[in-house]
Amino acid sequence: MPDEPLLITALAAIGRALFRYRSELAPINAGLTLAVAGLLLHHTHPHAWPMVAAATVITALVAGLRGWPWGLSRSGERIYAATTTAVAGGWLTSATAFGPGRSLLPTVLLASVIALGVPWWPHRRRRARVRVDRVIHAWPDLADTIGLDGSRVMSAVVDTWGWRALMKLRPGQSVADVVARVPAIESALGTRPGAVRVEQDPAHSGRCTMRVLAVDPHAGAILWPGPTARSLADPIELGVFEDATRVRVSFLRRHGLIGGTTDSGKSDVLNVVLGNLAACNDVVLWGIDLKGGMELRPWAPCLARLATTPEEATRLLADAVAVLDARANAAGHENTRVWEPTPAAPALVIVIDEYAELADTAPAAVPSAESIARRGRALAVDLLAATQRPTQKAMGGGALRSQMSVRVCLRVRERRDVDLILDKGMLADGWHAHTLDAPGKFYVFADGHNHPRRARAYLVDDDQVRETVARYADHRPGLDPLSQAAIDHHPRAIEPPPKAADEVLLTALNEAPSDGLTIPELINATGMRRTWIYDRLQALATGGKARQVARGRWRA
Numbered sequence: 001m002p003d004e005p006l007l008i009t010a011l012a013a014i015g016r017a018l019f020r021y022r023s024e025l026a027p028i029n030a031g032l033t034l035a036v037a038g039l040l041l042h043h044t045h046p047h048a049w050p051m052v053a054a055a056t057v058i059t060a061l062v063a064g065l066r067g068w069p070w071g072l073s074r075s076g077e078r079i080y081a082a083t084t085t086a087v088a089g090g091w092l093t094s095a096t097a098f099g100p101g102r103s104l105l106p107t108v109l110l111a112s113v114i115a116l117g118v119p120w121w122p123h124r125r126r127r128a129r130v131r132v133d134r135v136i137h138a139w140p141d142l143a144d145t146i147g148l149d150g151s152r153v154m155s156a157v158v159d160t161w162g163w164r165a166l167m168k169l170r171p172g173q174s175v176a177d178v179v180a181r182v183p184a185i186e187s188a189l190g191t192r193p194g195a196v197r198v199e200q201d202p203a204h205s206g207r208c209t210m211r212v213l214a215v216d217p218h219a220g221a222i223l224w225p226g227p228t229a230r231s232l233a234d235p236i237e238l239g240v241f242e243d244a245t246r247v248r249v250s251f252l253r254r255h256g257l258i259g260g261t262t263d264s265g266k267s268d269v270l271n272v273v274l275g276n277l278a279a280c281n282d283v284v285l286w287g288i289d290l291k292g293g294m295e296l297r298p299w300a301p302c303l304a305r306l307a308t309t310p311e312e313a314t315r316l317l318a319d320a321v322a323v324l325d326a327r328a329n330a331a332g333h334e335n336t337r338v339w340e341p342t343p344a345a346p347a348l349v350i351v352i353d354e355y356a357e358l359a360d361t362a363p364a365a366v367p368s369a370e371s372i373a374r375r376g377r378a379l380a381v382d383l384l385a386a387t388q389r390p391t392q393k394a395m396g397g398g399a400l401r402s403q404m405s406v407r408v409c410l411r412v413r414e415r416r417d418v419d420l421i422l423d424k425g426m427l428a429d430g431w432h433a434h435t436l437d438a439p440g441k442f443y444v445f446a447d448g449h450n451h452p453r454r455a456r457a458y459l460v461d462d463d464q465v466r467e468t469v470a471r472y473a474d475h476r477p478g479l480d481p482l483s484q485a486a487i488d489h490h491p492r493a494i495e496p497p498p499k500a501a502d503e504v505l506l507t508a509l510n511e512a513p514s515d516g517l518t519i520p521e522l523i524n525a526t527g528m529r530r531t532w533i534y535d536r537l538q539a540l541a542t543g544g545k546a547r548q549v550a551r552g553r554w555r556a
């Protein structure tokens with residue numbers, strides 16, 4: 001028959017529309033189903049209405065109290081589920097006993113469908129769920145278009161900020177392929193730019209989670225809730241990830257690096273860490289701030305020392321090396337490998353605001369910083385450095401960074417800075433810090449944080465700094481006697497090196513053989529400590545008065 005294809009096409013279109021809009025039509029479908037069920041029950045089991053009533057009460061209670069069977073966790077949604085179940089069950093009970101066409105029952109059913117449909121139709125999470133279902137349905141075609149053919153969406157969950165889907169990739173595809181196509185995915189899904197994130201499934205290289213953020217949870221500043229750590233062993237909360245989980249990072253026996261361009265929020269992250277460390281009773285804090293103390297001075301009452309000039313910084317770091325040496329010595333004697341920070345024997349954390357400035361203006365301090373970076377972790381002498389310019393020079397060609405196991409990367413100006421702050425290859429792996437679009441947004445690479453997830457640091461305002469300082473300044477611990485003695489007996493720390501020793505060093509270098517003198521020979525000649533010799537050699541080398549002729553051998 002000529003009309004048959006048209007009829008089939010029309011029926012198929014209606015079927016597709018009914019399927020596509022099944023969520024919107026759910027109240028009407030439920031009303032129709034109830035009418036049919038009432039008719040059947042009334043004709044076959046009219047005396048079963050007490051059982052229907054009992055089932056209604058039980059189901060409404062379970063839906064209201066437990067959210068079952070829909071897995072509802074919000075109280076509003078549970079109340080809605082319980083009310084709907086009670087109304088539907090009550091109507092079915094009456095229809096079973098009296099027949100669905102009796103008296104006002106049809107009108108009550110129609111009025112209930114409309115009344116209960118009113119909260120249903122505009123409900124945000126329901127509409128989001130529908131949109132997600134449609135995307136899952138359309139994904140095979142979308143994936144073909146954007147070059148991810150063969151990938152599948154296995155499941156999807158709607159959350160506070162949007163939705164996230166678990167994806168299975170075609171054999172041979174990798175997460176890097178998905179990351180590279182993020183802009184194409186955003187265009188295919190019709191989202192705002194920057195709404196899609198891709199995270200590797202740690203358990204399977206062929207799977208990943210795709211997060212679509214309808215609302216940016218980091219759009220506004222998130223105020224610092226105050227310190228949560230009380231000991232260096234407690235993780236420090238830096239801010240929140242995009243799924244509203246907290247960024248908790250341990251700084252125990254770890255050096256930290258905070259990098260980012262100007263105004264990216266480095267000082268703010270430092271403030272969050274300092275605010276927490278100030279509340280820890282097993283940490284002594286020292287600070288270096290070569291911007292004249294602009295950033296760290298507000299914390300001064302909680303800092304046992306604050307260096308604001310290159311000379312002070314050099315001395316401070318040399319003293320830290322003396323502490324390190326003393327602790328290493330003691331650990332050797334006592335046969336212990338690590339220094340456990342306690343209020344009586346606290347860790348020493350040295351906070352350096354703008355490390356590149358230190359490298360430029362106090363080159364003699366760099367060997368000390370590098371020595372602390374290399375040896376400090378086990379002995380609880382830790383560095384926390386912020387830098388705006390993660391140049392190869394400032395980062396010691398990567399040697400310093402490699403010792404820093406907590407790396408926070410805020411917005412950077414150039415893509416290559418990502419690899420300088422985090423590590424080689426991280427940019428290609430999706431740590432796109434150049435796309436961070438507001439101060440305080442960052443990526444963190446640390447123990448337990450090995451995937452590129454965007455976070456936003458808490459914002460610490462000046463009042464909070466003042467309050468925290470006022471609260472903890474009087475409760476700061478002092479250094480343990482061993483470490484304090486190391487500083488007190490360390491000549492460089494108290495006064496400038498004796499002029500005589502300086503002259504002896506210069507003479508020794510001038511008269512050195514062509515293959516130079518070793519450090520032990522220079523120690524012998526001057527009677528000074530190794531760290532003093534090292535500092536002076538660096539300073540003389542910068543001034544062109546000494547040079548290293550071979551590894552570890554010096555002359556004028």
Ligand SMILES: Nc1ncnc2c1ncn2[C@@H]1O[C@H](COP(=O)(O)OP(=O)(O)OP(=O)(O)O)[C@@H](O)[C@H]1O
Nearest residue numbers: 221261262263264265266267268439440457458459
């Ligand atoms: N987590 C945050 N949330 C919201 N705003 C922030 C956040 N962190 C910083 N800001 C804003 O960004 C501005 C710059 O922050 P901050 O001084 O910490 O940047 P910086 O990287 O240290 O800058 P500079 O390189 O100039 O020292 C601040 O005035 C503050 O208002």
